[in-house]
Amino acid sequence: MQHPVSEGVLQRPLEFTLDFFGVGEHHLRAMPLSSPTAVINAAAASTNRIKLSTAVTVLSTDDPIRVFQQLATASALAPGRIELVAGRGSSTITFPLFDYDERDYDMLYASKLALLMAVNTDESPTFDGPHRNRPLRDLTIVPRPEEPLKIWLGTGGSPNSVHRAAELGLPMFLGILGGTPEYWARYxxxxxxxxxxxxxxxxxxxxxxxxxxxxxxxxxxxxxxxxxxxxxxxxxxxxxxxxxxxxxxxxxxxxxxxxxxxxxxxxxxxxxxxxxxxxxxxxxxxxxxxxxxxxxxxxxxxxxxxxxxxxxxxxxxxxxx
Amino acid sequence: MQHPVSEGVLQRPLEFTLDFFGVGEHHLRAMPLSSPTAVINAAAASTNRIKLSTAVTVLSTDDPIRVFQQLATASALAPGRIELVAGRGSSTITFPLFDYDERDYDMLYASKLALLMAVNTDESPTFDGPHRNRPLRDLTIVPRPEEPLKIWLGTGGSPNSVHRAAELGLPMFLGILGGTPEYWARYxxxxxxxxxxxxxxxxxxxxxxxxxxxxxxxxxxxxxxxxxxxxxxxxxxxxxxxxxxxxxxxxxxxxxxxxxxxxxxxxxxxxxxxxxxxxxxxxxxxxxxxxxxxxxxxxxxxxxxxxxxxxxxxxxxxxxx
Missing domain, CATH: 3.20.20.30 (Luciferase-like domain)
Structure with missing residues (x-):
């Protein structure tokens, strides 16, 4: 795999004072970067100014506690520079891979996003959403970042997602492939x-x-x-x-x-x-x-x-x- | 969190030509390093000779595909230097945290270890173990390391584990807290x-x-x-x-x-x-x-x-x- 750190790709934005580098999650031979949090930890160790984010984490088929822990670990190296874009995923490939049922697409995302937000602000949250078989309580999620991570809701533009982001008070990260500027202005x-x-x-x-x-x-x-x-x-x-x-x-x-x-x-x-x-x-x-x-x-x-x-x-x- | 990379701890073994640095998984405020694969990715970006390993990954309560992907990503930065010690965990804290039933302790470990080994040697394995609800087939696990990762079976010394390691042909990583040299020689x-x-x-x-x-x-x-x-x-x-x-x-x-x-x-x-x-x-x-x-x-x-x-x-x- 060509790695953005070893290939020097990540160093380029730094030289030219860009603010942000995002790393997506894919599961293809042609796009083998399956663990954006892994790359972000390597990037956190190799940089000292740029903001680093998953873009996106396919949250529906990952464990929100693990994702948080991986990025909180990166934030121990890069305080204030680690962000997360939580998406539902643009393909359904991760469902059979990680043993989920595609029909649970939206339930998984909503429940895991709620847990992710809880874990981000509370070291020991009580949580009982439908994606879990047993509630979470009286347990500690470590490490803790100095400040909560910035969590974006990632969306390709579904009406459902825009309302969810607004209701949850989350910033919205638009992944845009088509349409017009006027269309997205209305969105x-x-x-x-x-x-x-x-x-x-x-x-x-x-x-x-x-x-x-x-x-x-x-x-x-x-x-x-x-x-x-x-x-x-x-x-x-x-x-x-x-x-x-x-x-x-x-x-x-x-x-x-x-x-x-x-x-x-x-x-x-x-x-x-x-x-x-x-x-x-x-x-x-x-x-x-x-x-x-x-x-x-x-x-x-x-x-x-x-x-x-x-x-x-x-x-x-x-x-x- | 004191991070082994930012604190310079990891640089020490390098100066003195030690061969190996291992990172454990814990979920305590007093031991907040919950994501060893995250630290290993940061360490892979910061070193060029030492071998790096989880020690141990609590495999029973993690996803073997994710763990493999995270370490394979590190091995794109550090070819031939990334290893994994797969353990059952010395405490049961990860079971309620990651929504598993403690009674499945051994089933989870055995099934996930089998999948981990399959994924390590086969880009597209067919697998149908009891920890999954649906079989894995016709899917690709990326990225691929240049050579399979070295996977150790980690054990605190249970008779069950020593036979499992031998039967699977795995190297054995002993985590020793007590006993005598003669006891471990017999083991x-x-x-x-x-x-x-x-x-x-x-x-x-x-x-x-x-x-x-x-x-x-x-x-x-x-x-x-x-x-x-x-x-x-x-x-x-x-x-x-x-x-x-x-x-x-x-x-x-x-x-x-x-x-x-x-x-x-x-x-x-x-x-x-x-x-x-x-x-x-x-x-x-x-x-x-x-x-x-x-x-x-x-x-x-x-x-x-x-x-x-x-x-x-x-x-x-x-x-x-």
Whole structure:
């Protein structure tokens, strides 16, 4: 496995003062990074400023106590830098792997998220949700982070999830593959409305956005190849699972100003992010660049441009440090 | 939490060319290192020669696929340096914590160990043991280490475990708290006999020994305090679990040549290890030194003496590099 720490990938964002590095959970030969918390512990030992997060932890099929303990252990090395995005998972592969019934998809997620939140704020919580056969009580969950971990609710955009995040008072991490900026702006409004209705203070609502994207000197050249990599990622995954390879759909529109794949030169990417920010007011923008076997030199150069050319424009425009 | 990486503890064995660093699993405020695989991933990123192992993973109450994946991820950073000691656990605290029934103690261990071994050698094993509700088949476990991980069967000395290790062809990791060298020599004979009966080649039988122990310039001074630390560890653990604090028994005999607590000056410790080796032929000797809040400077000095004064004597005597 190419490891983000040994391959130097993680060092790149640091050089260029990016704020955040996220590590997903996958169970494919083509994407063998199955333990994001393991990578985050290695990254915590190798860095001293960047925030590190699972993105996402497939919580439905993991043990929330274990996930918390693994990340709390990382936070002993990297206090205040460890976060967690709890998702339901974009595929169902983890259910047979970890011996769960797919029909329990939502019950497992809701119950485990409640336990995760309880464990995060209470060293010795009492909990009796439906995913457990016996209640948890009078036991201690260690180690304890200095402050509770920041837990995001990760969603691909289901209406169910936006209301759950708002009701629970959780920041929302959007994993976006399609749609338009206007569509996601409406989704953000639904979140903020539900947030207010639940009685949470408006200024605490918090949205992160992860899109497929890439930055290169030449926007035209980047656009000419990125969708090939993206399709290859999806085709390889489907083939490995023995599923029909999805037909290559025309995603060219997604690359335009009305789409949600952010590929271009630094000025174009800064404009796309700022445009979306004007609509959605999100506080964090993630670009998933290294899809489908993109050559590492291109990916590393993309990180560099993001840090040196895109980020300064965003910070100047928004007046943030 | 004091973390072995950030506290520099892990760097000490490296300076002094020790071969192995093991990380246990505990769930107490006094011993908050609950995720040994998390620490091992951080250690893998911070070292380049020493072997790293869980010691032990409480396998009965963990998911063998997750444990394998976490350590296989570490082995992408530290090829050939990652090992795993699979134990049943010295306390039952993990059963209510992770929602298991204590009565399934042995079934869980046997079934999960079988799955762990299958996953370690086969990327896509078919498995149908009693700890799962549905069989595992046609799924891929990633990432893959370059070579299978070395899996030890960890035991405190139950007759059941010695036969299981031999029958499965697993190296045996003895966690020793009491008894005599002669007692453990007999235990070793039982293992080697059962090993031969199971048809395994004799030279592949492999025993590691972990004892409570400590090295200091003055053996007398070390012996005067070590048992206080050891008792404090046991008393703190019992108190935290709301259990009766065990009476302070007379463990002084354990410090003598007929006992199994290895506390002394470097020459004494070398003699004890060599004596045990003559009886048991073990290939690895672990000293658990940092018990009961021993001051870190004493512990670090103990590691230094182990590497600079004890190990050279062992290597010279046994003619090993």
């Amino acid at each position: 953000g409004h639904v979140y903020r409305d539900a947030w207010a209705q639940a009685g949470h203070p408006a200024e605490k609502a918090d949205i992160a956005v992860a899109v497929h994207g890439f930055v290169a000197e030449s926007g035209d050249r980047a656009r000419a190849t990125y969708l090939d990599y993206e399709h290859r990622m999806m085709a390889d995954g489907a083939a490995e699972l023995g599923r029909p390879v999805p037909a290559r759909t025309d995603r060219a529109a997604a690359l335009g100003a009305g789409g949600m794949v952010f590929v271009g030169d630094p000025n174009e990417i800064a404009d796309r992010i700022l445009h979306l920010h004007g609509l959605l007011g999100h506080t964090r923008q993630i670009l998933q660049m290294d899809v489908g076997g993109m050559p590492q030199r291109d990916f590393l150069r993309g990180i560099e441009l993001l840090g040196t050319k895109v980020l300064p424009q965003i910070r100047a425009e928004l007046g943030t440090p | 070793g004979h039982v293992y080697r006999d059962a090993w031969a009966q199971a048809g395994h080649p004799a030279e592949k039988a492999d025993i590691a020994v972990a004892v409570h122990g400590f090295v200091a310039e003055s053996g007398d001074r070390a012996r005067a305090t070590y048992l206080d630390y050891e008792h404090r560890m046991m008393a703190d653990g019992a108190a935290e679990l709301g259990r009766p604090v065990p009476a302070r028994t007379d463990r002084a005999a354990a410090l003598g040549a007929g006992g199994m607590v290895f506390v002394g000056d470097p020459n004494e410790i070398a003699d004890r290890i060599l004596h045990l080796h003559g009886l048991l032929g073990h290939t690895r000797q672990i000293l658990q030194m940092d018990v009961g809040g021993m001051p870190q400077r004493d512990f670090l000095r103990g590691i230094e003496l182990l590497g600079t004064k004890v190990l050279p004597q062992i290597r010279a005597e046994l003619g090993t590099p």
